[in-house]
Amino acid sequence: MADMTASTWSNWSGNVRATPQRIARPADEAELGDVIRTAPGPVRIIGSGHSFTPLVASEGTILDLGSFSGLNGHDPALMTATIGAGTPLGQLTQMLHAAGQGLPNMGDIDRQTIGGALGTATHGSGLGLGAYHTQLLKVRLADGRGQIREYDIEKQPEMLQAVGVNLGAFGAMTEVTFQNMPSYRLRRRRRALPLEEVLQNFDSLLRSHRSAEFFIIPFSSHALHLSYDIAEGPVSTHPPEQDEDGLKTLKMLRSTLKRLPWLRRKLIGSALSRVKPEDFVDVWFGAYVSERRTRFNEMEYHLPFEAGAGALKEIITLMERDFPEVYFPIEIRSVMADETWLSPFYRRATCSIAVHHDAAEDPAAFFRAVELIFRKHEGRPHWGKMHSLTARDFATLYPRFKDAMEVRRDLDPDNRFISPYLAKILDV
Ligand SMILES: Cc1cc2nc3c(=O)[nH]c(=O)nc-3n(C[C@H](O)[C@H](O)[C@H](O)COP(=O)(O)OP(=O)(O)OC[C@H]3O[C@@H](n4cnc5c(N)ncnc54)[C@H](O)[C@@H]3O)c2cc1C
16 A cells, blocks of 8 residues: 655645645555545545545545556446446546547546546536536445445435435545446537627527537637537537637737726727637547646536526626726536436536636635625535535535435444544534
8 A cells, every 4th residue: 555644735726735744645456445434533435636626635545546547347238337426537547538438528628537527526517418426326335444335226226316416425435437428429519709709599508519618708708509419420629728828818909908897808809809710629538637737726506507607797797896806717518417416417407607716816805796696596516616605505515415414424423534624514
């Protein structure tokens, strides 16, 4: 077992830090069981540390499941794949493609692990497409006493619904089986649209493609609309990524024109109205995934789909009135309803709205103000992104919260996976 004497650990954006006594990397399930039983608690499992909430932080043990990685098997007829839960998505995409399979959808980046993506209900966009956990057919995990348990959607459908989104609080997942589809190509189109047009045609712009999303550019009265549709044609040239350069320009204009919003709007708006539409075909993962180098903090809430356009208007008004320092785009996506108990999409077709803030600047006032709007519209926060809710709030937002907590107590009766943060958001 690789066992590092830990110093300070921090997440991707740097807003969560911890000084665990131990960072353990067990080589197999026997060693994993030993760590769970004997290592200093709380035992918190890490994927790749891309969550903004302190889900991974522990002053006891951080458990790295990097050894449980790789494609352990696949069925070409059924399009299923059995995968180590510590596999980073960026490696999984290559392995699945080589096996003739594809994930039906992806989020913005491929740095997360499968375990981490299931931990927080990570999602992409598309009203007919579910988050990663909707692909789950089987899960294998070590419970709070280090015992291996296996659940299969055919034999224990309720257990899959209970542990499909789990915050690393029900056990340490070692292996999962996913329902995939044949590998495919996607046509990705991007164009700039006046904000007015986006707000007027909000539903149809999100619904009329297999998958679509908007990035509202602050102080510009414009948005970028991205759409993704299955393509039969050959792969074409992938234009260079411009998001990082665009962010630098937005930040520079924010800093120089913070007190001249009319000039900021004129400059960004006219630059955007001249942006050439982008249109290319790529293998599925090449079209979905972006590189995110500029560090930020993020809050994302999942709202009933019908509430999306109204909430977005309120957020834009708030931001342009009170928060001239914001320069990161607002991201709007949709997600299909599902049956997983702790899924923010539980029985609800969703419009997801995400706000971002420079990681070097304090997001608290902006996020607090936006959160009031999200809450007014009965939003459920992304488990991995900043929010201020506690177990009491979740008990009202999630109809099966109590049932999920009962299953959790059964799997981890000694609360080995419960840190002070987990105790705040769960009923333990
Ligand atoms: C730049 C960036 C882009 C992002 N884009 C998106 C996006 O497009 N869509 C979206 O929904 N989210 C997005 N996120 C959020 C991110 O997907 C989630 O926070 C995700 O959980 C991070 O995965 P991770 O592997 O880093 O997990 P971590 O953050 O390390 O862990 C997340 C949770 O999973 C648990 N966990 C990890 N592995 C296991 C395991 N094997 N068994 C049990 N529990 C486990 C942890 O204990 C923790 O509770 C983004 C984040 C960043 C920083």
